[in-house]
Amino acid sequence: MKNTPKLEEQREFTEKIEKLHAWLNTADKILIGAGAGLSAAAGLSYLDEELFKKFQPEMAARGYRYPYELFQHEPWPQAREWAYNLRHIHFVRYVFPPAELYKKLLKIVQGKDFFVITSNCDRQFMRTGFPMERVFEAQGSYDRLRCTARCTRETWEVKPYIDKLLPLIDPETFMISDESAIPYCPYCGAPLDIAFRAFERYKAERQRYVDFVESTVGKKLCILEIGVGFNTPVVIRWPFERLAYYHHDAHLFRVNTEYKEWPGHGGYPMVPQELKLKAAATEMPYDAAHVIEALYQKIKE
Ligand SMILES: [Zn+2]
Known part of the structure; x- marks a missing residue:
């Protein structure tokens, strides 16, 4: 047979x-x-629409579907950039078991x-x-931040900023409400971003x-x-x-x-x-x- x-x-x-x-x-x-x-x-899939709705509800409400499509995106104000990135990192690193x-x-x-x-x-x-x-x-990894102007090779831990800035996300605007809390490079004042390999x-x-x-x-x-x-x-x-x-x-x-x-x-x-x-x-x-x-x-x- x-x-x-x-x-x-x-x-x-x-x-x-x-x-x-x-x-x-x-x-x-x-x-x-x-x-x-x-x-x-x-x-933990960056193409999972249901998961995205759970941990980025404000962005899902704005028509975005999953993290993968936001790996590269149009420029956002720093207050949005930080709200989105910190929420993402917090979920991936600390909420997802x-x-x-x-x-x-x-x-x-x-x-x-x-x-x-x-x-x-x-x-x-x-x-x-x-x-x-x-x-x-x-x-x-997502764990450290660097100067976007690359004025220094020093990097900074992201965790303290997660703790400090997550509670400052305004759910209406999905921005960090107190912009003075957003960190900038202590040497040159440029914005910081995720260091990844650097x-x-x-x-x-x-x-x-x-x-x-x-x-x-x-x-x-x-x-x-x-x-x-x-x-x-x-x-x-x-x-x-x-x-x-x-x-x-x-x-x-x-x-x-x-x-x-x-x-x-x-x-x-x-x-x-x-x-x-x-x-x-x-x-x-x-x-x-x-x-x-x-x-x-x-x-x-
Ligand atoms: Zn700098």
């Missing part, structure tokens, strides 16, 4: 999980690359020689207990990642890429493909599916033909949550 498509899909999923599980168990080194798809699978999915991922690799590179700025790896000397946040220790953190990749030469290497699309492919996606291609004993597992909030867009599990011919990569067109859950069940067996 012929298998129905659904059974066939299930069989393929199980096979690929077995293969990934075997690689995770036998590799000397594990390199994880995590993008927005991982946090989306954990419930440390995600169970990340904790499960940690359990899967705990005790192994692993390293994580992520383009996510939400600090979920830190908040779920990953040892941060094994994590490189390639795009930095903080003092960034170079040292990047070096740890480079050192780890170099340490995989001559070792068996499992490369697990989760939810990395084409927003910034130079950070994780393309380097991982090159690494899998040139490394003598590596395999790339690419977990990627379209966003459930945005059917028909995204979903890029495909790997280049060269990697397929070398049998150095496996396409996993599944939700990160399904893959991590399946692996997690296996380690509990």
